Amino acid sequence: MGRICKKLIGIMAFLLPVAISAQGGEVNDTVASVPAARMMASQTSQRPVDGVLLQGVVTDTDKSPLPGVHIIVKETQTGVASDENGEFTILLPKGQQATVEFSFIGMQTLTKVYDGTKNYVKQVIVLNSGEELEEVVVTGLFDYNSRTFTGSAVSYTQEDLKSIGNNNVLKIIQSLDPAFIVETNSINGSNPNHMADITLRGNASFGGLQGEYSGNPNAPLFILDGFEASQEQIFDLDMNRVKSVTILKDGAAKAIYGSKASNGVIVVETILPEAGRLRVTYTGDLSVETPDLTSYNLTNAAEKLQVELNAGRYSSSSPYYQALLDEQYYAIAADIARGVDTYWLSQPLRTSVGQKHSASFEGGTEEMRYSAMIGYNDVAGVMKQSGRRNVQGNINLSYRYGKWMFRNSLSVTRNQADDSPFGSFSDYVSVNPYFSPYDANGNIRKVLGYYTAPGYNGSVLTYYNPLYNATLGTKNFSKYTEIVENFYIEFRPIDDLRFTARLGYTFKDNRREDFYPGDHTNFNDWTGDRYFQRGSYSITNGESNNLNIDLTANYSHQWGKHQLLGNAAYSLQSTNSLSEGMVAWGFLNNHVDYITFAKQYAEGGKPSGSESTTRSLGITGAVNYSYDERYLFDASLRFNGSSVFGSNNRWGTFWSAGTGWNLHNEAFMEDADWLTLAKFRVTYGLTGNQNFSPYQSKATYKFYDNIIYDNISGAYLMGMPNSNLKWQQTGDFNVGLDLGLFNDLNLRVDLYDSRTRDALIAMSIPTSTGFTTYMENMGNVRNRGAEAMLNWRFLHKGQSYMSLSGSIGHNKNQVTEISEALKNYNSEQDANSTKSPIIRYEEGQSMTAIWAVRSLGIDPATGKEMFLKKDGVTTTYDYTTDDYIIAGDSNPIVHGTFGFNGEWKGIGLNLLFSYQWGGDYYNQTLVDRVENANVAYNVDSRIFRDTWQKVGDVALYKHISSNPTTTYASTRFVQRDNTLDFTSLSAYYDFKYCDWLKRANIERMRVTLYMNDVFHLSTIKTERGLNYPYARTYSLSVTTTF
16 A cells, blocks of 8 residues: 555646646645644644543444544544554543544544543444434434434435535436436536526426416425525535535425425535534645537538539529539539538537635634635636636534524625627537638638529528637626525523524625627628617626525434424525616627617617515424334424415415334344344325416506606506415325345335326416416326335445445326316417427326327338328328327436445545436437438538438438428437436545555545546437537546645
8 A cells, every 4th residue: 555655646746736736826825824734733732731541443343444533632622543554542631531532434423431530542442334324314494313204305425426526516416316307408518507407206397388487397495504595506506515415305305395395305414613623624626628529410521512412502404593503512612622621510619627626624612613615616618718617605603602502604605607709509510511710811701601592683691600709709698696694593401402593694696798799790681770780788687685584493302112303493584586687789899898888778678677575484393203213103284375376375284294114123123134224114295386486476567668648657467466376286195115234235215106286387368468478277297106226335344345326217297187278278389380399288198298290201202201190090291280199208217327336445436327218309400400401501411311312212301402391290200219328437546544644734635536427328319419519527636634
């Protein structure tokens, strides 16, 4: 091991100066402060103390020594770390009681008390496995004993999260839990500023029907340190602050959040300060992102010109026009001959380099603890000049006085998200490769070329260079500042009773600006009177305030074999948000990039704004009972009131009940040493959903701003009221099994049946009413499924181990009832033929069903597509939506993960793969870039294969001509999408076995290499990341604690 340490030290000596120099002056300041702190700690430890000797060795339960264990005497705040053999020596105060704490990452902290009357030598301290750290289930409002809790809740520690990645918490959770689904977005790819939709255990609400109402109705509730948080807060949260993430899945686990919990709850808990001497921890990350363009299969310059020739773009029956077309063709062919073949996909892209730094300070006594953290995260996107920069700081103070405890946490976050000035990635996908972006002098060209169609009034198509817009100084960014203040008071009159008061306040100020100068290609057609209106600037400002107050009481008592935990809470929440903005036109000078230089408002425009206020109140009670830790029972009841719903249905009642049986604790199982855990769980709970616009049930009015009568301005009805609008409710039935065998194999299985009634839908109504949508309770939905997670530790010797893990999930979604209004919506959808499948809901079918007309393929005799009518017998060439059938379902039959995790003598490796099988996908790439391809722009190279050319050809696609054809949604393009992703690879070295750490007064050091999104394999070939490409990420992380 000594040789390994020396080699790694050499590598670190090379890497750290490079990383630090790339990371800027702020990091240098942090690093420079370390020796002073380290020297002070060294001087403190060398101060002479009159005491007794405590000497011994720390081991695990297998009697293997544990190096790097933190050993702290709480009374004197002195501490040491065990050496590579687990041995330690420390002085205790003489003649008085001393409390010594032994802590080690991944192990249960042990506290021992010594009386200080003699020397203690040859002590053997045994630390238990970290599996026992999972004794508490953190729900944000109450905490439960995991051994007696019957709800379906899964917790992941920071160590679990960091084994997958080091940046985005939400993306990492998706890799760990099959119930947590982050939308796979073929449009936005790896855009660092895109917030993907998230669901837990399927969709319970009718997506796509929100109409004028905002929000994702299927999004889970996020809780951060006991208070409601936004998805963006969790998205930008520094990973180094996270202590644990708990997912509340079934009714028994999430019913304590009542009206907001039907979609599940994600509870994030941050690290609290620990007592002891001042400890400084620094983590630095250097990340590299590379574009992943493997899903694109575009033609090169010569192939593209041949496609145009085959499609007849350069053919005319008139000799005159044929000569003009020949001239255009040969000019392009000449450019190709001299080597013009531009790979346009690479033009707006880069290999980006990002950095992340985090420094934390903590310490204090048992009575007064403190911690402070500052972090900087620069995520550089693969599209040039795109990225997301985040600076955040946190101060946490905790003071305990007798039976009282006071804690305050203040966090400040500053974020800026920059979109690429190079525009949408799809602009570059469509550019023909025989155009060069630069002229002969190397300057960016605004116009790439022209195409003149044959004919007396032949139209002229102008090709513009998308790179040109990036030279004009466009601005596309958003930024926000968020302040979070959380204050806690705890009073414990007796050991079994605790009262807690919590006050949380969040203020957020945000801004969005988009500027396009007059020379931008968006305004090329603005001529005549509109010439001086070219250029636009839009700006939006907003702020929000969120106030939360919780009063809770917790009682726990054990008498004999009976154990009772009772909880009660009173909760208030008030949220207010507002925004205002405007759009201005007329910026003829590209360098005049501020809104005050505008010529006018947008045509017909004026300043706009919005405001919303919501208030809610909740009263909650929960009880957890166990007899001899064998027979278990849970129950909760919550009354919720919300301003969101109608005056006739403002209050709702939500409840849960669960029972469990710990078979392994039965007397007749005492001799079954092979069975370490066998817990059966059955629960049912009723929860609600109010993730909708605040004024959907109220009549809202707006003043006329351009009509005045007798100097009086009138008002008109802006939103229709619905006083009967009520809670969308979800009932969750769950059966679960937690199984542990031989201390090495752990299995968790859950079967669930979730039924949602009174689903909220924004329905279309006749425009004669003056409105377009109306919010109503109109549908019932059912989700049934199963989840299983397995972990097998097949090798465990000392601190070395190897384990295999796997998970599988299945969810079946079904619409069980729809109203007449929703049936009318389906009829409206059927009235329009579309190039892609429509959104359609029918009783007994899935929300994610793909609706299309059954296709018999391309008729070899005519080259036309043949369809099979709904009766299953009649064939026709005529397409009609009356023949819609369910052609597939985008929801996979099963999905999950599998991987390997291990460590040997400080060297660790983690591999994780994810998969899905059985889902269907409508391949829009084949429609848009092959069969319906517009040959004026670049196309998929599959256009050369399987297209109909002449009578008798057996082909997959229609004939390609210079005028694009129209293909409506048919089963021909529905394909089975089975995927395998190499999600992450992480390898690390922990220096805990290196004896020089102790001499350098370093408690811990670890170096980790991450690779994320290593590869993606699929049974279909379709373009991914149309507006923003996907990327692979490689990062190097260094963590040091002094």
